[in-house]
Amino acid sequence: MSAPLLRVDDLRVHFPVGGGLLRRARRFVRAVDGVSFAVARGTTFGIVGESGSGKTTTALAVMRLLRPTGGRILLGDTDLGASEGEALRRERRRFQMVFQDPFASLNPRKRAGDTVREALELMTPDDPADRESRVAELFAQVGLRPEQRMLFPHQFSGGQRQRIVLARALAARPELVVCDEPVSALDVAIQAQILNLMQRLQREHGLTYLFISHDLGVVRHLCTHVAVMYLGVIVEMAPRDALFAQPLHPYTTALWSAAPSFDPKARGRGRRIRLQGDPPSPIDLPSGCRFAGRCPAAEPACAQAEPPLREVAPGHFVRCRRVEVVDGQAQPVLG
Ligand SMILES: Nc1ncnc2c1ncn2[C@@H]1O[C@H](COP(=O)(O)OP(=O)(O)O)[C@@H](O)[C@H]1O
Numbered sequence: 413m414s415a416p417l418l419r420v421d422d423l424r425v426h427f428p429v430g431g432g433l434l435r436r437a438r439r440f441v442r443a444v445d446g447v448s449f450a451v452a453r454g455t456t457f458g459i460v461g462e463s464g465s466g467k468t469t470t471a472l473a474v475m476r477l478l479r480p481t482g483g484r485i486l487l488g489d490t491d492l493g494a495s496e497g498e499a500l501r502r503e504r505r506r507f508q509m510v511f512q513d514p515f516a517s518l519n520p521r522k523r524a525g526d527t528v529r530e531a532l533e534l535m536t537p538d539d540p541a542d543r544e545s546r547v548a549e550l551f552a553q554v555g556l557r558p559e560q561r562m563l564f565p566h567q568f569s570g571g572q573r574q575r576i577v578l579a580r581a582l583a584a585r586p587e588l589v590v591c592d593e594p595v596s597a598l599d600v601a602i603q604a605q606i607l608n609l610m611q612r613l614q615r616e617h618g619l620t621y622l623f624i625s626h627d628l629g630v631v632r633h634l635c636t637h638v639a640v641m642y643l644g645v646i647v648e649m650a651p652r653d654a655l656f657a658q659p660l661h662p663y664t665t666a667l668w669s670a671a672p673s674f675d676p677k678a679r680g681r682g683r684r685i686r687l688q689g690d691p692p693s694p695i696d697l698p699s700g701c702r703f704a705g706r707c708p709a710a711e712p713a714c715a716q717a718e719p720p721l722r723e724v725a726p727g728h729f730v731r732c733r734r735v736e737v738v739d740g741q742a743q744p745v746l747g
């Protein structure tokens with residue numbers, strides 16, 4: 413990989429819970445518990461996983477919307493973790509975020525055009541000259557009509573509201589756009605339109621996306637690389653095609669099985685994997701592999717020590733001691 417635009421190194425976000433009572437020891441939700449990945453410029457890095465696996469917390473930490481407990485976040489050469497105040501505000505221009513619910517991220521009392529203009533003002537406070545034409549240009553780029561600048565958020569559909577959010581994000585001329593379930597709240601027919609728009613904007617503006625979703629179809633469509641999260645850690649990470657053609661981790665296999673159109677086994681031979689039980693609490697994590705309690709392939713040693721994320725094929729990483737490499741080929745545990 414050429415020098416990555418974003419590098420996340422051993423990121424940890426632990427939330428204190430309960431406590432307050434002096435006699436009780438403080439406990440922590442280990443929402444993100446040692447996550448590392450790198451995203452090359454112009455690519456789309458997907459993070460998938462069940463609800464509660466730590467995807468949103470990872471995104472918020474990358475955006476510096478919450479303070480990491482540990483680890484490093486590098487945007488180009490800049491250490492975002494070390495940036496504060498004015499320096500952080502300057503860096504903020506370089507990354508923008510798109511949330512699941514565009515209604516919640518827009519001011520209901522502000523006209524769409526004003527929302528986008530204010531984003532321009534924040535970014536270029538001393539260049540008011542061609543601001544109005546920039547707003548019109550951004551509206552055109554996201555497929556909104558110029559006269560819609562006068563409307564309020566409630567006068568738009570959900571898909572159109574996400575277009576406003578994208579126009580506001582683009583106003584900053586960002587390098588990285590962090591998208592947290594950007595189409596999950598939209599009708600399926602509208603989802604495709606917004607995803608196509610995002611792909612076009614990526615090409616036209618050379619954007620890099622960190623794309624979070626629980627929808628495997630969306631991730632396969634859009635992402636060049638994918639990480640699978642489970643209880644605060646990455647359990648598997650690979651280029652998209654490798655991961656969808658041959659998931660190696662039992663958890664990834666189970667996720668794919670739950671979505672038959674993505675399951676290589678469902679299309680041919682073999683049994684489907686059904687997950688048993690619920691994930692353990694992220695407060696009292698088991699020692700050893702976090703997935704062992706639900707894993708159909710677990711053996712006693714899996715509960716002893718947490719396995720490392722290791723590279724078993726070029727660019728293909730897996731956190732499972734049961735994955736073997738035979739004659740240079742990684743063997744899925746549940747074949
Ligand atoms: N502010 C918070 N305080 C305490 N726990 C939190 C907080 N935010 C998230 N969590 C917990 O952290 C874990 C990961 O949450 P989240 O990052 O939202 O997961 P995802 O986006 O994958 O559904 C969950 O167990 C969640 O309950």
Ligand SMILES: [Mg+2]
Nearest residue numbers: 464467468469
């Ligand atoms: Mg989330």
